Structures are given as structure tokens and as C-alpha cells.
Amino acid sequence: MKALGLGAIGSGEIAINSIFKHLDLHDTDDKVYMAAVCDPVPGRAEAMAQQYGIKSWYMTDDELLADPNVDIVSICSPIRFHYEQGMKAIRAGKHVHFNKTMAMTSREAMELIEEARRMNVKLTASPGMMAMPLNIESRRAVLENKLGKVTYAIGGVRGVLFYHLREGYRHDNCGSEPLIPTWYYKKPDGGPQYDHAVYGLTSMTGILGPVKRVSCMGGQIMKEFKFGEQIIESEVDDNFVFLLDFGENTFGMFYSALAGGENMMSPSLYGTEGRLEKGVLNNVQLFENPIMGMAAKGLPMEHLKMHEPFVYRDVMELVDYVREDKRPFGSAEQGCHVLEIIEAGFESMRSGRTVELKTSFTPLTLEELG
Numbered sequence: 001m002k003a004l005g006l007g008a009i010g011s012g013e014i015a016i017n018s019i020f021k022h023l024d025l026h027d028t029d030d031k032v033y034m035a036a037v038c039d040p041v042p043g044r045a046e047a048m049a050q051q052y053g054i055k056s057w058y059m060t061d062d063e064l065l066a067d068p069n070v071d072i073v074s075i076c077s078p079i080r081f082h083y084e085q086g087m088k089a090i091r092a093g094k095h096v097h098f099n100k101t102m103a104m105t106s107r108e109a110m111e112l113i114e115e116a117r118r119m120n121v122k123l124t125a126s127p128g129m130m131a132m133p134l135n136i137e138s139r140r141a142v143l144e145n146k147l148g149k150v151t152y153a154i155g156g157v158r159g160v161l162f163y164h165l166r167e168g169y170r171h172d173n174c175g176s177e178p179l180i181p182t183w184y185y186k187k188p189d190g191g192p193q194y195d196h197a198v199y200g201l202t203s204m205t206g207i208l209g210p211v212k213r214v215s216c217m218g219g220q221i222m223k224e225f226k227f228g229e230q231i232i233e234s235e236v237d238d239n240f241v242f243l244l245d246f247g248e249n250t251f252g253m254f255y256s257a258l259a260g261g262e263n264m265m266s267p268s269l270y271g272t273e274g275r276l277e278k279g280v281l282n283n284v285q286l287f288e289n290p291i292m293g294m295a296a297k298g299l300p301m302e303h304l305k306m307h308e309p310f311v312y313r314d315v316m317e318l319v320d321y322v323r324e325d326k327r328p329f330g331s332a333e334q335g336c337h338v339l340e341i342i343e344a345g346f347e348s349m350r351s352g353r354t355v356e357l358k359t360s361f362t363p364l365t366l367e368e369l370g
């Protein structure tokens with residue numbers, strides 16, 4: 001099979017760090033090459049094409065999708081555009097990798113999955129958290145009953161709304177204007193539910209399976225943030241906690257805190273006969289070097305050392321899915337379920353009630369864990 005032509009829709013932080021720089025190592029040229037990039041900001045796509053040797057650049061997604069060299073696309077625009085662009089890409093017969101989150105709502109995600117089935121194209125959705133070896137071992141421990149009956153899991157992230165203000169590439173952008181991360185602080189698609197909780201929720205559901213009921217409490221503490229000298233007025237929550245019911249008395253707790261706590265993208269798990277905390281399963285260290293427990297599975301060291309190895313891996317997973325029909329860790333079905341958890345969280349925060357979920361997905365089997 002010839003190398004697949006990849007088109008990036010959007011050329012901001014994630015396109016640069018998870019695709020352009022990784023493919024610029026040219027170690028997978030036999031599988032995939034950068035066919036095209038588009039971005040509506042004048043000069044940006046052109047600057048990226050020149051910097052990273054991308055074959056074609058465009059101002060619009062329609063032009064990119066009409067390019068016959070583009071076989072697969074990665075959607076790297078802000079989240080509010082993902083559904084419309086994903087749908088157009090699918091209908092143009094392209095295979096699609098979605099950056100997180102794959103859409104704004106689970107209904108949109110379901111429509112994308114259905115349309116992809118109809119068009120016979122493949123989808124992957126970031127974040128592919130089950131490619132994290134610690135998550136793989138956590139799922140294995142659950143499936144092999146090493147914890148007894150799991151009673152609860154806890155995970156969380158902290159300080160999330162400060163993250164994008166510090167991303168180096170936003171200030172120096174190949175001659176194009178600075179990439180001000182305003183949309184992360186604005187409705188409808190900003191905020192740490194879509195941006196950061198999604199990682200921990202994907203890990204927890206990947207390990208324990210789909211959730212049946214959700215409740216969530218939280219709100220907004222900080223009203224403005226500073227990018228250089230520029231003030232960004234925030235509209236989004238910055239401090240909240242999810243409570244998840246996995247059924248049969250197994251619960252999950254996930255915090256996203258403005259401050260305090262630690263980053264637990266991979267949850268701690270507690271059961272009637274054991275516990276898994278920080279890479280230690282029932283007093284046994286799972287990884288000789290704990291850092292390797294957090295490293296994207298199967299990636300060569302030169303990619304692991306770069307920024308955004310997981311998103312790069314998610315893109316390559318689509319490449320392999322198309323070429324070898326291998327079920328991806330970052331499945332659209334799980335992406336859709338996690339979106340419903342996020343929506344239910346908003347609903348629960350508004351109403352003060354626990355919300356029942358309708359979507360589901362099939363978590364990885366022992367065989368698929370490898």
C-alpha cells in the first residue's frame with residue numbers, strides 16, 4: 001500500500017507539536033506523509049507548509065478535502081468546528097482522526113460514527129489514553145481480578161487553565177501571528193471539561209468500562225487570565241468534581257481543580273482485595289522506571305522525547321487502522337461515551353441531579369491489551 005496523504009485541518013499548537021514536528025523526523029515516510037494543511041488565518045498554513053515541507057496549503061477545509069492527495073485528515077481546529085468538519089471529511093471519503101473532544105455533544109459524535117459506517121471510512125478519537133502502559137496494566141489488573149471487587153477509583157488534574165498560557169509555540173509561530181489561546185476560556189467549547197477532564201475520564205472508563213450515572217459539582221473561580229500582556233476574560237468553570245457510577249457498587253471520582261491536588265491522568269484503584277496506586281499494584285512496582293508507565297506504548301524514543309507523543313500516536317493509530325484494520329485504543333465509540341459524561345456533568349451542575357447515561361462502548365479485552 002502506498003504512503004497515505006495526511007491533511008491537517010487547522011495549524012495551531014496541536015498540529016505543529018503532534019503532527020508536523022513528528023512527521024518531520026521522516027521515519028514513517030513509507031506509511032504516511034504530509035499532503036496538505038489548511039487554516040483560515042492569513043499566512044499561517046503557508047508558513048507551516050514552508051517550515052515543514054508540506055505539499056499543499058489552503059485557507060479552507062473545503063479546498064483541503066477536495067485535494068486528491070489527502071487520504072486521511074486530522075482535525076486540529078478548535079472543538080466547535082469538529083462536528084461540521086468531521087462530517088464533511090467523512091462525506092468526502094476521508095478517514096478521520098479527531099483531536100479531543102471529537103464533537104461538542106454525544107449526539108453529534110453518534111452521527112459522525114453512523115456516517116463513517118455508511119461511507120465505509122475509519123475514525124479515531126483522541127485522547128488514546130489506553131496507550132499509556134500504566135492504564136494497560138490497570139485494565140489488566142481489573143480483568144485478572146487482582147484487586148478483588150473494585151470499590152472506587154480516583155483521578156484528577158490541577159491548574160488546567162494555566163496550561164495553554166505557557167505553551168512556548170504560541171508566541172513564536174513561524175512568522176505568522178501569535179496563537180492566542182482565547183477559545184480555551186470561552187463558551188461553547190472552552191473549559192477544562194472538554195480540555196482536561198476528558199483525559200482522566202477516558203482513562204477511568206478505559207479501565208473500568210462504561211459509566212451508568214453521573215453527577216458533578218463545580219463552578220468558576222477566576223474571571224480573567226493573562227497571555228503575555230493580553231487579558232483573556234474567562235467564561236468557563238475552573239474547579240469541579242465528577243462522581244461516576246459504574247454500576248454494581250463501583251464508583252469513580254474525578255477532580256479538575258484550579259489549584260491543589262496532583263495530576264492523576266491514570267487513576268488510583270481500590271478493591272476488596274487490593275489497590276493500585278501510582279504504579280504500585282499490591283506492593284509490587286509495575287514498572288522498573290515509573291516514567292515508562294506514562295510513555296505512549298510502542299513509540300520509538302525519538303518521538304517519546306518530543307512534545308505530544310500521545311496525540312502523534314493517535315494519528316498514527318488511524319494510519320495503522322486504515323492500513324491494517326487494527327482496532328484503535330482511541331476509539332470513536334469511547335470518545336462519544338466520554339462526551340456524554342461531560343454533557344451529563346454540565347446537566348448535573350445545572351440541575352443538582354444525577355444523570356443517567358444512554359451511550360456505551362466495549363472496553364479492551366485481555367487479548368487486545370497485548
Ligand SMILES: NC(=O)c1ccc[n+]([C@@H]2O[C@H](COP(=O)([O-])OP(=O)(O)OC[C@H]3O[C@@H](n4cnc5c(N)ncnc54)[C@H](O)[C@@H]3O)[C@@H](O)[C@H]2O)c1
Binds near residue numbers: 041075076
Ligand atoms: N494545545 C494542546 O495542548 C492540545 C493538546 C491536545 C489536543 N488539543 C486539541 O487540539 C485542537 C486544537 O487545539 P490547539 O491548542 O492547537 O488550538 P490553537 O488555538 O492553538 O489552534 C487552532 C488552529 O485552528 C485554526 N482554526 C480556527 N478556525 C478554523 C477552521 N474553521 N478551520 C480550520 N482551522 C481553524 C486557528 O487559526 C488555529 O491556527 C483542539 O481540539 C484541542 O482540544 C490541544
